[in-house]
Amino acid sequence: MRQLTPISITGGRIVTSDGIVEGNLRLVDGLIVSVGDGVHEGDFLVDAAGRLVTPGMVDLGVFAIDKPAFHFGGITRAALMPDQSPPLDHPARVRFAAQSGKPDFWVHPIAAATTALEGKSLAEIALMRDAGARAIATGRSWIADSGVMLRLLQYAAMLDMVVISHAEDGGMAGKASATAGEIATRLGLPSAPAVAEALAVARDIALAELAGARLHLRQVTTRAALDLVRAAKARGVAVTAGVTPAHFMLSDLALAGFRTFARLSPPLRSEEDRQAVIEAIGDGTIDVIASGHDPRGPEDKRLPFADAEPGMAGAETLLPMTLTLVRDGVISIERAFDLIARNPARLLGVEAGALMVGCEADVAIVDAQRPWVVDSRKMAAQAGNTPFDGQPVQGRVTALWKGGMGIAL
Amino acid sequence: MTDLLEEIARFCAHHDMSETRFGELVLNDKPFVSQLRAGRDIRASTVEKIRAFMQDFESPEVSVSQARAPASGRYPAGGRAFPHRDLISIGALQTHEILFLLDEAEQWVQLNRRSSKHHDALAGLTIINAFFENSTRTLLSFEIAGKRLGADVVNMHAAQSSVKKGETLIDTAVTLNAMRPNAIVIRHGSSGAVGLIADKVDCPVLNAGDGQHEHPTQALLDALALRHKLRERGEMSADGMFNGLAVTICGDILHSRVARSNILCLQALGAKVRLCAPPALMPTGVEATGVEVFHHFDQALAGADVVMMLRLQNERMDGQFIPSPREYHHLYGLTQERLALAGPDAIVMHPGPMNRGVEIDSDVADMPGRSIITAQVEMGVAIRMACLDVLTRKERKVPGWGEGEWV
Numbered sequence: 023m024r025q026l027t028p029i030s031i032t033g034g035r036i037v038t039s040d041g042i043v044e045g046n047l048r049l050v051d052g053l054i055v056s057v058g059d060g061v062h063e064g065d066f067l068v069d070a071a072g073r074l075v076t077p078g079m080v081d082l083g084v085f086a087i088d089k090p091a092f093h094f095g096g097i098t099r100a101a102l103m104p105d106q107s108p109p110l111d112h113p114a115r116v117r118f119a120a121q122s123g124k125p126d127f128w129v130h131p132i133a134a135a136t137t138a139l140e141g142k143s144l145a146e147i148a149l150m151r152d153a154g155a156r157a158i159a160t161g162r163s164w165i166a167d168s169g170v171m172l173r174l175l176q177y178a179a180m181l182d183m184v185v186i187s188h189a190e191d192g193g194m195a196g197k198a199s200a201t202a203g204e205i206a207t208r209l210g211l212p213s214a215p216a217v218a219e220a221l222a223v224a225r226d227i228a229l230a231e232l233a234g235a236r237l238h239l240r241q242v243t244t245r246a247a248l249d250l251v252r253a254a255k256a257r258g259v260a261v262t263a264g265v266t267p268a269h270f271m272l273s274d275l276a277l278a279g280f281r282t283f284a285r286l287s288p289p290l291r292s293e294e295d296r297q298a299v300i301e302a303i304g305d306g307t308i309d310v311i312a313s314g315h316d317p318r319g320p321e322d323k324r325l326p327f328a329d330a331e332p333g334m335a336g337a338e339t340l341l342p343m344t345l346t347l348v349r350d351g352v353i354s355i356e357r358a359f360d361l362i363a364r365n366p367a368r369l370l371g372v373e374a375g376a377l378m379v380g381c382e383a384d385v386a387i388v389d390a391q392r393p394w395v396v397d398s399r400k401m402a403a404q405a406g407n408t409p410f411d412g413q414p415v416q417g418r419v420t421a422l423w424k425g426g427m428g429i430a431l
Numbered sequence: 432m433t434d435l436l437e438e439i440a441r442f443c444a445h446h447d448m449s450e451t452r453f454g455e456l457v458l459n460d461k462p463f464v465s466q467l468r469a470g471r472d473i474r475a476s477t478v479e480k481i482r483a484f485m486q487d488f489e490s491p492e493v494s495v496s497q498a499r500a501p502a503s504g505r506y507p508a509g510g511r512a513f514p515h516r517d518l519i520s521i522g523a524l525q526t527h528e529i530l531f532l533l534d535e536a537e538q539w540v541q542l543n544r545r546s547s548k549h550h551d552a553l554a555g556l557t558i559i560n561a562f563f564e565n566s567t568r569t570l571l572s573f574e575i576a577g578k579r580l581g582a583d584v585v586n587m588h589a590a591q592s593s594v595k596k597g598e599t600l601i602d603t604a605v606t607l608n609a610m611r612p613n614a615i616v617i618r619h620g621s622s623g624a625v626g627l628i629a630d631k632v633d634c635p636v637l638n639a640g641d642g643q644h645e646h647p648t649q650a651l652l653d654a655l656a657l658r659h660k661l662r663e664r665g666e667m668s669a670d671g672m673f674n675g676l677a678v679t680i681c682g683d684i685l686h687s688r689v690a691r692s693n694i695l696c697l698q699a700l701g702a703k704v705r706l707c708a709p710p711a712l713m714p715t716g717v718e719a720t721g722v723e724v725f726h727h728f729d730q731a732l733a734g735a736d737v738v739m740m741l742r743l744q745n746e747r748m749d750g751q752f753i754p755s756p757r758e759y760h761h762l763y764g765l766t767q768e769r770l771a772l773a774g775p776d777a778i779v780m781h782p783g784p785m786n787r788g789v790e791i792d793s794d795v796a797d798m799p800g801r802s803i804i805t806a807q808v809e810m811g812v813a814i815r816m817a818c819l820d821v822l823t824r825k826e827r828k829v830p831g832w833g834e835g836e837w838v
Contacts, residue, residue, distance in 0.1 A: 196749050204716035208522070210622040210643030210691055212749070215715065280623030324601050326621030328642065 025052045025383065025426030030061045034070025034387060037077070037359050038377050047075050049383035052425035057377055068421070070387050076359050078384030078424065079340065080375045082264060082366035083159070083186060083240050085316035087119075089127050091337040091403035093429055095313070096419035098127065098384040101370055104134035105161045111137050111145040113153035120154030126424045130156040130370050132186060135174050141165040144174060148181055156370040159186040159240070162287060164222050166192050168229065175233035184236040184262075184369050187226050189247060190288050194218040199328040200289045205274040212328055216291055220246035227254045227261055236260045238369055242308065243269040243291050245298035252307045262369060263302070264310035267343035268334060268409055270299045276409055280327040283398070284409045286314075287332035303361070304352045310369070311361040313340040317405035335403040338396070342415035345390055349416070355390075383426040392418040435478060439464060442485050456547050457484045506531045509831020513821050517629045517636040520645040521695040529699055530671050533655050536810070536817035540659070543579070543812055552820055553582035556613040556827070561603075562639070563589040563619040568783060568808065569639050569649075573616050576815035582613070600624060601631055608632040613826050614819060617641075622688075635822035637815075643686050643747065649782055650692035652814040654700060656807040657737060660778055674701035677774070679731045681707040681763055682741025682790055685714050686748065689782045690741060694720055707731035707763070711752045728763050735773040739780040740765050740791045756789045765791045770801075778803055 028050040036043040036057060045058035048065065061067065078098030085103050092100060102119055104110035110119060111134035119131040133155035134145050139162075147158055158178050164187060165171045171187075178185045198214035200206035206213035223239060227250060230237035242248055242263040251263045268286055273293040276284040284290060291299075302308045316333030323330050340362060348358050367375025374382040395414050398406030422429045443453055454463030457480065467473065506512035512531050515523065542548055558577040562570050570586060577584035587607070598606075600619070604627075607615060614635045617625045622642030629636035640646040654673075661667040668674065678697050684690045684706050697704050698721060706717060707725040718724055725731035732738065743752075743759065753759045770777065779795055779802040787793045796802055824832035 202715035204719040207714040207717050208691075208720070210641075210645070210688060212643070213715065280626060320601075321599065324599070324627075326600065326619065326624035326627055326642070328621050328623075329600075 025049065027066045028062060028064070029068060029383075029423070029426060030065040031068045031070050031075050031385065031387070032061060034073055034075035036075045036377055037355060039356055039360060039364060041356055047377060047385065049385065049423065049426045052383050052427075054377060054379055054381050054383050054385075057379060068387075073420065074355070074388040074390055075377070076386050076388050077363040077375050077377050077381075078386050078422065079362045080366040080370070080372070081315065081337065081340065081362075082238075082310050082312045082369060083132070083314060084312070084337070085314070085333060086404065087122055087127075087129055088315060088317055088335075088337060088404050089123065091315065091317070091335065091401065092127060093422060093431060094402040094419070095337040095340050096386040096388065096422055097313070097337055097340065098386075098422065098424045099130060099367070099372065099374060100127075100315070101130045101132050101156060101366070103161065104132055104139060104159055109134050109139050109161070110150070110155070111139065113146060113149040116150045116155045117153040126427060126429050128424070130154075130372065132157045132159040133183075134158075135160045135165065135185065136170065139163075141167060141170060144170070144177060147177060147183070151181060151183060155183075156372065157184045157186055157238070160188050162188060163192050164188050164190055164226075168225060171226065172229045172233060175229050175235035175237070179233050179235035182236075184238050185230070186238045186240050187222075189219050189222040189226060189239045189242060191218040191221040194221065195288075197328070198289065199285055199332075200277060201274055201291050203274060203292055205277055209277060209280065209327070211277070213289075216244045216295060217246060219244045219288060220250060223247040223250045227251070227259060230261060231259050234260075236262075238262045238264065238310070240264050240312070241266060241269065241288060241314070242302070243288055243299060244295045248298055248302040248307055252302070252305075255307065262309040262365070263307060264312050265299055265303070265308050266312055266314040266334075266336060267339060268314075268336070270296060270303060271343055271346070272296070272409055277327070281409070282323045282325060282327055282330035283334065283407045283411060285323075285327055285330045285332050286334060286409075289332075300347070300352055303347060309361070309365045311340065311344050312366065313337045315403070317403045318407045319405045323405075323407050333407065334409055335401060335405055335407050337403060338401060339408060339410050339415065341388065341419065342394075342417040343410070345417040346415075348390075383423055385423045386419045387421040388417065389420050390417050392416065392420075394418055435481065436464075436468060438485065439481070442488070446488070452551075457481055505534070509836060510825065510833070516822070516825075517638075518647055518818055518822060519626050519629060519636065519638045521647045521650050521692045521699070522645065524647075524699070526699045529651065529654070529696060532651055532814070532817055532821065533658065533671060535821055536651075536655055536813040539579075539813035539816040539820075540655075540810065542816075543809065548579050549581065550579060551581040553577070553580040553613075553823060553827070556582045556823060557611070558582045558584050558614045558616065558819065559607055559610070559612040560584065560586045560616045560639075561607060561618075562587065563600075563617070563624070564640070566618055566639070568811075569618065572808070572811040573637075573639060573815050576812050576819055579812070580816055580819060582819070585612075600628065604628040604631045608634070613823055634826070637818055637822065640688050643688050643691070645692045646688040647692050647696075648811070648814055648818060649689050650696035651818075652807060652811040653693055653739070653780060653782065654696055655810040655814055656780070656803050657778065659806060659810065660803045664776075672701045673697065676702040676737065677705065677735045678702050678737040678739060679705045679707060679735040679773070680739045680741065681728060681731060681765070683712045683743045683752075684708045684717070684741070685712045686744040687741050693739065694722055698722075705731050705735065709753060709762070728769060729772055732769060732772040735777055737778045737780060738765060738770065738773055739782075741782065742784065742786055742790060756786070760789050763790060764788075765795050767792065767794060770795055776801065780804065780807060782807065
């Protein structure tokens with residue numbers, strides 16, 4: 023399927039990295055051909071009526087391909103974590119995953135760093151790259167063996183692929199389902215100290231520096247770990263950091279009543295750490311906000327807290343939660359879309375995630391003020407496991423194009 | 432003979448007892464009184480036995496209806512005294528609700544000390560003891576409590592259940608619920624599991640221990656045992672509170688639901704709680720609950736009025752937490768010498784099962800006048816009877832306990 027008619031989106035406020043541009047956005051043959059210029063004769067006209075015209079979002083690190091949820095949330099591309107069944111540790115599976123969303127949604131598979139994600143022997147990463155893998159990930163857990171991690175980073179540096187790591191010391195985290203602190207103690211939940219994250223971040227940064235590799239820490243959620251990332255960036259290490267909205271919207275207080283929708287990996291942190299995440303988003307230490315979309319049905323979630331699977335269905339709430347930071351004055355609107363579109367696209371090395379001439383015509387019209395209430399029973403996602411259930415939010419995608427093709431919302 | 436009949440009639444009226452119940456209690460012969468009235472001959476020895484029974488029965492607490500009277504003056508009337516459907520955690524209870532349960536248990540302590548320990552309060556009701564984790568003493572205690580109240584008690588052991596066949600916890604709960612029990616007692620290895628089940632069933636749920644979260648009846652029975660010991664010594668305050676009492680809890684606090692419930696219960700009753708454990712077995716942030724944290728047992732003991740020892744819960748430990756039981760005993764074992772550091776006549780408690788020679792020495796565990804470990808077990812039955820009685824009052828349509836009913 024190709025875009026047949028050129029489209030001009032008029033009357034919108036176009037969000038580019040350099041600021042808001044008033045004018046017309048023109049999409050031809052699935053690409054953006056002009057930003058802010060006039061309308062051509064014969065174009066199909068779309069009136070944005072003063073709303074935001076934004077890049078389609080790029081979600082770095084999801085656990086399931088859940089198109090209705092992604093489209094609802096304005097997400098046009100997602101990088102799929104290798105934690106599938108079977109895991110993405112073989113070129114054939116990567117190739118299949120890369121095709122699985124087309125034409126109206128693009129999946130960028132992430133190659134498993136090690137066979138079966140066991141953290142022992144390296145997987146066939148170069149073959150997977152040529153089959154369509156855009157990055158390498160350690161999966162839901164870290165690679166415990168520092169020797170393996172170093173060799174992985176050296177190999178990835180040679181292939182010029184980014185390594186996405188899960189920063190949590192597995193020995194310390196163990197079977198923990200909460201962060202050690204008053205809440206975990208009161209609820210009697212198995213818990214691990216927050217420093218488990220800083221330990222893993224410190225090691226991975228040291229190894230990445232040694233190997234000269236690009237390292238992306240998928241979720242950095244504690245002050246100590248963010249300080250390490252900040253310092254590493256200052257001395258020029260190629261490290262980037264991500265986070266999901268849960269860790270800047272919620273603290274471990276959300277665990278009260280054993281709500282399994284708040285069972286996440288890494289677990290929710292203290293209020294102090296939540297504030298540190300917000301600061302880090304504001305000062306540029308955090309580069310990516312991702313949904314971590316992981317729909318889980320009742321068989322995984324209607325269990326005692328510690329027995330439930332971690333994960334949240336986050337695709338639908340990624341945009342409104344990020345816009346919360348804009349309303350609170352933490353970041354500008356341009357930076358918000360850097361966090362959820364441009365930066366992840368860059369890490370994956372795809373020509374998308376920004377409204378620039380020559381980029382893929384993945385475009386959304388966003389009504390940043392539109393209020394709605396998150397309701398876990400009425401989600402577009404495969405499952406409604408959102409920790410934001412019942413919360414009123416603002417910001418909704420009203421129209422979406424993938425490669426110039428309109429998507430019915 | 433008419434004299435005797437009159438005496439029995441007066442006795443039954445006074446104690447709110449039926450004639451058949453009287454016959455059953457005295458001679459294990461329900462129709463005895465009516466047959467006597469009809470002219471049945473009895474021997475002198477039987478008359479003596481009946482008189483002796485009525486004589487011994489004189490204590491005012493013995494009668495259930497009488498014992499309830501003082502309590503009803505102190506607490507909100509009817510169901511307002513305990514406005515909860517379930518008993519999941521001590522954390523959800525107000526101080527006066529804890530005191531209410533303790534006062535309610537007193538009548539059952541009396542009943543349990545008689546030779547005939549039967550009451551028909553819960554006759555016809557079904558109670559399921561669903562234990563997803565192995566237990567001997569708690570299960571037995573709940574079973575005895577239910578049976579003494581006349582309920583039909585059914586035990587479900589996880590080892591024999593479909594839990595092993597992959598059924599989810601919720602399905603098991605729904606299945607149990609479909610059998611229409613009047614109360615379910617649950618023990619489960621995961622924190623919060625009992626509360627989760629309580630949301631899915633239509634009857635009162637009693638938490639008999641959920642993971643490392645809470646074990647409310649244990650905390651209540653500990654408070655009751657402590658109250659009895661203090662009363663025996665004449666040190667119990669009239670209001671039933673433990674104001675100012677210093678209680679040291681020592682052992683595997685991290686994995687202990689008993690410790691969590693006891694911290695909340697003792698603090699609600701005004702006691703000062705000190706915790707003592709090696710750092711690895713002390714939960715992070717526990718100071719926030721208002722306890723004093725110690726790592727050296729001798730310091731924690733100084734001047735304590737009560738010493739509560741906890742067992743090492745090896746089955747919950749993920750990895751090694753202490754080098755060896757011998758070393759643990761060296762640092763944290765309660766010996767005669769250590770106990771001497773505590774306040775004079777300090778009371779020794781242990782929720783059981785004890786590991787003699789590890790956390791507590793045999794001579795301390797059996798110390799007359801100091802150790803109330805067996806009394807704790809005794810109070811366990813009374814507390815569980817009180818909880819079953821109170822939680823089923825709505826179902827049994829006890830006046831004042833209905834939905835939205837005012838007294």
